[in-house]
Amino acid sequence: MFNGMEGDQRYAKQIKASEEQVSVALQQLQDLSGEGSKALHNQLQQQWQAYQEELKALITALETEGFTDLQPIADLAKRNQQLLVLSGELYGKIQQESSTSVPPLTERSRELGLLMQSISVNYASRNASVGGTFIGGSGGEDEKPIDELANDFQKRLSELKASPRNTAEIKASLQSVQTKWNYIEKSLKNYNENSVPFLISKYSEQIISGLEKTSELYAAGKL
Known part of the structure; x- marks a missing residue:
């Protein structure tokens, strides 16, 4: 978005705030006891540092040259996907080594938020690639067609909404997510025809935030 808005300072501030949030979260995980968790945490920190360096170089190029090459953008997106994968692995390893488990509906709502992030990055x-052709990719979610990911998202969201354990507050939260999803679903499925990156970015952020709220509600009810 920062690239598409030609360095809009609102997005620059959002980038800075997001960087700080990630750094704080990683710092809070410094005292992990399991060896597997420690190893994954170290990998995640290394990937995050590399991501920050690539992001800084991209922003500097945009500010000094007024434009950026496409390949660095694709490389950064690839790094983003790697961070998501590593984060998921660390999340699972912490549960395994601590002999704890997250309640199923809480887990599913969190996974749905990660899927929305993956769709947004994809x-x-x-959108940043020449002729709509994706540059880069390393297998996995980042190479699945966006329409396939969108179908998966709607399927999982519908399954969550259908749970008989949903409270009135959870139902309202999920319906809010559904309403926002409805605004972008068609554009995602027709991603090669209509390019609306700002719309997708805006509603993706709202959907992710809504799913985080839903996860908190599920967790509070131990669901």
């Missing part, structure tokens, strides 16, 4: 990457 869309931005393809």
Whole structure:
């Protein structure tokens, strides 16, 4: 988005705030006891540092040259996907080594938020590529067609909404997510025809935030 808005300072501030949030979260995980968790945490920190360096170089190029090459954008998106994968692995390893488990509906809502992030990154990457052709990719979610990911998202969201354990507050939260999803679903499925990156970015952020709220509600009810 920062690239597409020609360095809009609102997005620059959002980038800075997000960087600080990630750094704080990683710092809070410094005292992990399990060896597997420690190893994954170290990998995640290394990937995050590399991501920050690539992001800084990209922003500097945009500020000094007024434009950026496409390949660095694709490389950054690839790094983003790697961070998501490593984060998921660390999340699972912490549960395994601490002999704890997250309640199923809480887990599913968190996974749905990660899927929305993956869809958003995919869309931005393809939008930045020449002729809508994605540059880069390393297998996994980042190479699945966006329409396939969108179908998966709607399927999982519908399954969550259908749970008989949902409280009135959770139902309202999920319906809010559904309403926002409805605004972008068609554009995602027709990603090669209509490019609306700012719309996707805006509603993706709201959907992710809504799913985080839903996860908190599930967790509070131990669901």
